[in-house]
């Protein structure tokens with residue numbers, strides 16, 4: 047246990063906690079929480095620090111579950127996969143190959159695999175696919191250390207209030223020490239990536255979204271150009287046909303990271319050149335088709351540092367919202383080199399899920415870390431709010447409890463569960479005070 051400073055991946059949130067703890071067992075987590083509570087210190091658990099918000103920040107005791115990693119059991123539930131119990135600190139980059147070795151896979155994934163499983167589900171991490179929900183939808187039960195240091199199990203049947211609050215709990219309800227996920231049989235993905243036009247794609251959106259399991263696209267602002275990704279699920283024994291190593295290096299490492307970093311440095315010095323740069327970038331990223339293990343297709347490395355905001359809007363409002371954003375960019379002097387990422391998700395019933403109760407489209411805007419993001423994010427936030435958009439809990443936004451409450455029908459239930467299980471607000475921090483009140 048030692049004192050040290052901490053910052054998140056994007057370097058936009060930091061902390062100097064009183065203590066930094068790395069417990070090696072559930073008993074040690076309990077003891078740490080009980081001790082902090084008795085000293086009147088706040089406690090936050092951190093995962094991989096990949097949230098852009100200060101959701102994980104504390105000046106009290108920061109707990110990392112890096113010593114609580116791995117799969118502890120896998121029980122087949124034929125024919126639909128297995129119930130897999132995972133220690134909460136397990137990183138997705140460890141979990142995915144370990145599941146594959148068991149003939150299993152996560153039902154859906156986001157576009158990186160750096161997160162811890164508990165951190166990912168706690169802010170509502172999601173991927174794309176109109177028939178699929180975010181990662182928290184896979185949770186069947188959880189084990190938590192509560193604010194008084196006691197250990198509690200919960201599921202839809204056992205302690206249902208705790209379950210509904212903590213499967214997407216912003217770290218506000220307790221420390222998840224392990225969780226049981228319903229995993230799918232291992233599947234391959236065939237990815238078809240191709241350039242397209244924004245206008246044409248929005249005009250035929252239902253067709254694109256419905257034609258494959260996982261559809262998403264990247265729109266290059268200041269242009270009508272997009273890069274579409276249509277991913278189709280295939281049986282786990284489908285022979286792989288991955289991107290050749292050299293092409294993968296050029297596309298995923300050189301163009302998406304090394305060259306992209308250089309492009310952003312140039313764009314930072316000469317922002318007026320960005321519209322031309324975006325036109326060029328959109329052309330360079332060409333079509334490709336490949337087939338690989340699902341987790342290898344979903345996730346890719348992200349080495350260019352950026353700030354991000356993501357809004358969940360009702361799926362039917364997507365096209366108009368994007369057109370509004372396009373209009374704002376055209377009318378303003380603002381230039382942005384990062385593509386806008388657009389994804390889709392099914393409605394779910396998780397209390398604080400951004401997809402609760404409605405078919406959802408996600409609009410993610412990014413800005414290079416050396417450039418100011420505020421004017422752009424504020425404008426997009428205003429546009430998304432007009433269609434009852436909900437911000438990703440782990441990405442930048444300026445919303446407060448007062449204006450989030452009307453969009454979440456279970457907001458008050460979440461708060462009363464939090465007050466019941468953490469009456470002294472041991473797990474509180476500034477971010478939670480802002481978004482939960």
Ligand SMILES: Cc1cc2nc3c(=O)[nH]c(=O)nc-3n(C[C@H](O)[C@H](O)[C@H](O)COP(=O)(O)OP(=O)(O)OC[C@H]3O[C@@H](n4cnc5c(N)ncnc54)[C@H](O)[C@@H]3O)c2cc1C
Pocket residue numbers: 055056090091092093094095096097098101102111134135155156157158160161162163164165166167168169170171172173216217218220221222223348438440441
């Ligand atoms: C490059 C990049 C790409 C991303 N891509 C996506 C994407 O494709 N889709 C998407 O939806 N999001 C994405 N995100 C956001 C990211 O998935 C979330 O912010 C996620 O919460 C980060 O997980 P983490 O392990 O780093 O958690 P942290 O950021 O460390 O913590 C997040 C929250 O979880 C809590 N927490 C952590 N561990 C526990 C625990 N054991 N018990 C209780 N609470 C806990 C923390 O206290 C905090 O409140 C991306 C972020 C980055 C930086």
